[in-house]
Amino acid sequence: MKSQLAAGTNGLPKMILQHGSGSRAEVYLHGAHVTSWVPAGDQEMLFVSKRAKFEAETAIRGGIPIVFPQFADSGPLPKHGWLRTREWKLREASSTRASVTLETEEDQRSLALWPHPYHVELSITLGVAFLELTLTVQNPAAEAFAFTSALHSYLAVSDIEDVDIAGLDGIKYVDKVRHGVVETEHSDLLRISSETDRIYLNAPPLLELRNKPGTSRLQIHSAGFTDAVVWNPWDTASRGIPDMDPDEFRKMICVEAAVVASPVELPPLESWSGTQRLTVL
Numbered sequence: 001m002k003s004q005l006a007a008g009t010n011g012l013p014k015m016i017l018q019h020g021s022g023s024r025a026e027v028y029l030h031g032a033h034v035t036s037w038v039p040a041g042d043q044e045m046l047f048v049s050k051r052a053k054f055e056a057e058t059a060i061r062g063g064i065p066i067v068f069p070q071f072a073d074s075g076p077l078p079k080h081g082w083l084r085t086r087e088w089k090l091r092e093a094s095s096t097r098a099s100v101t102l103e104t105e106e107d108q109r110s111l112a113l114w115p116h117p118y119h120v121e122l123s124i125t126l127g128v129a130f131l132e133l134t135l136t137v138q139n140p141a142a143e144a145f146a147f148t149s150a151l152h153s154y155l156a157v158s159d160i161e162d163v164d165i166a167g168l169d170g171i172k173y174v175d176k177v178r179h180g181v182v183e184t185e186h187s188d189l190l191r192i193s194s195e196t197d198r199i200y201l202n203a204p205p206l207l208e209l210r211n212k213p214g215t216s217r218l219q220i221h222s223a224g225f226t227d228a229v230v231w232n233p234w235d236t237a238s239r240g241i242p243d244m245d246p247d248e249f250r251k252m253i254c255v256e257a258a259v260v261a262s263p264v265e266l267p268p269l270e271s272w273s274g275t276q277r278l279t280v281l
Ligand code: TA6
Pocket: 059, 072, 073, 079, 080, 152, 176, 197, 229, 231, 254, 256
């Protein structure tokens, strides 16, 4: 087990986590952004666009962006907040586990947008067959604040038309492609065949992504996050995404652990945590 600091794309610092079994992950200090996860003896499980930009003030297209304190455009703040475009600090790298914790807090620029001190940590732990992210938000100040958040995981798939998501049958969702109409899911295996952008409300803690028969299945477990977002831009919305190749929508699906519909209200001096654990079956 070890973790080491290395120079990533454009010289940006990244932590490389290596588990004794051979599994491996990479996380950039820029955005606390996990950009790679390869379980032992397996292939890359996260999608990162060929056109992703690795530069200051820009969100990396793919991997696992951190969304806080606002999910998407659900309020007046910048889309998905700003943690994904900031430099985080390394707080701790375990010497006995393949695990690192990064941290970030308010600064003059965040206070100008959102007048709340905060302390946010992201812990990333790698096992033989799993990758676990835990986001912890602390309110160090005397006033409560409310936020929405997500771990915006881009999962790599062989072809989007061969992929099923299990676990959402009977769950209500906000359909953002259809102007926010609320629907109920009626598929025990959800298959994507057009632009999809949905917030599943009070989603179950366990979902499963099934790639085409014969390839591995991925269990998606969440705790603390109440909702689940499923997003694929298809060829239609991909045209408006300059840092993604036109055909790359075929190679990804976002299944995000999110807390959106009921924002977290964080009282003074309290903290909140949410986890997403991805396990190859
Ligand atoms: O989580 C889904 C979503 O909110 C979509 O609406 C889509 O815009 C996506 O995030 C990516 O957002 P980005 O700002 O990274 O282009």
